[in-house]
Amino acid sequence: MSSDVILVIVVCTALAFDFTNGFHDTANVVATSISTGAARPQVAIGMAALLNFAGAFISISVAATVANDVVNSGVVTPTVVFAGLIGAIAWNLITWSFGLPSSSSHALIGGVVGSAVAAAGFDAVIADGLVGKVLIPAVIAPILAFTVAGIAIGLVYRVVGRQRPGLVTRGFRYGQVVSGGLLALAHGTNDAQKTMGIITLALVANGTLGADADPPLWVIVSSAVAIALGTYSGGWRIIRTTGTRIIKMDAAQGFSAQGAGATVILASTHFGFPLSTTHVINGGVMGAGAGKRVSAVRWGVAGNIVTAWLLTLPAAAAIGALAYGATAIFGSGALGPVLVSLMSLSLIFAIFSRRSRQGSPVPAG
């Protein structure tokens, strides 16, 4: 009975994480379309929500479960997963409140690593997996997207530079509808899978599913719905940062950034080298700015974003470890997760309601 209560709490927490993933990360996907006027904000967000929902159904192979690659699966219990999710949600909300586009995947990995270390010590961490699957891709993703977008925008200006600006802008705005859609679809495929993987992991850890089981249909549907709802609720603070604060973007730059983002994500998916969508898209935006003029990039804002990326893993790990410690005080029953959930919910509600009053949509321009 107690383990079933914990499982229900873990599933609800995973769906809450999926919701924050939607409004936090998907903001990156639509930010360039909104800021260049390629789509009206509500249309762009609505389209991204639908495509994220669809993306979750495109591939139902369980994404390499976070915990299997970076922590020993033997130490993973529903409580470890729960505490890891609390770490990820908390970091997502903190970075959202500052309008900083950090990686939800890294927040989740950091949270699970922190709670696993709190539960079983540093032996719980698979160091090779953490370096090879997380840290190195985290460095490569933004550099690669930056380079692709920078080269692409330089060539684009050479091709269309002498044509009438109005027609060129309109053309790239149409292109952004397609490139933004492809990005949203790729995001749904990658990120909803993470939540499906985490819920499936909890079901396996609880003995509800066999070790090699695929995610049940209700897990797929609920994950798709949660990320779509999160997307539709819109992370305006992050949209403003990615869309207008890093560079003042024209439609050609928006298309180059999204095109670079989509191709880098698809290439990495195809060759099995996992990259963070957040890092890729923001690297692309910076590259599209620097490709036009290096001083066009507000490097102070870019520096803040990179700092948030560097802090994501350790900060989410620290919160995950704290959440596990707080849960463990009340023993191995359901009381700890219930109390930590209630406490987290009140804190989240307080942050969310205070900050959401301060956010405002970016005007299409």
Add this chain to the structure above:
Amino acid sequence: MAVVVETKELLQTVVASLVAGVGITVVFSVAIWGVARFADLSRNERTLAAGGAAVLAGLAVLVTLAAVAFGIVVMSSS
């Protein structure tokens, strides 16, 4: 280090991203160039050259759409 980092996959990702990302963006900008030239040349009644620009624009749009379709296939098969 070679064990930790899957070097082959990394190199493939870098090369494919550079070729596809730069290639598709440039091809789409060629489509826009073609449309813009078609409009200008048509106005100047240079029908043959305008037709050539329109064909180039059409081909570039087709290549872009094919790349998007390929991207969706890659996603669904991964």
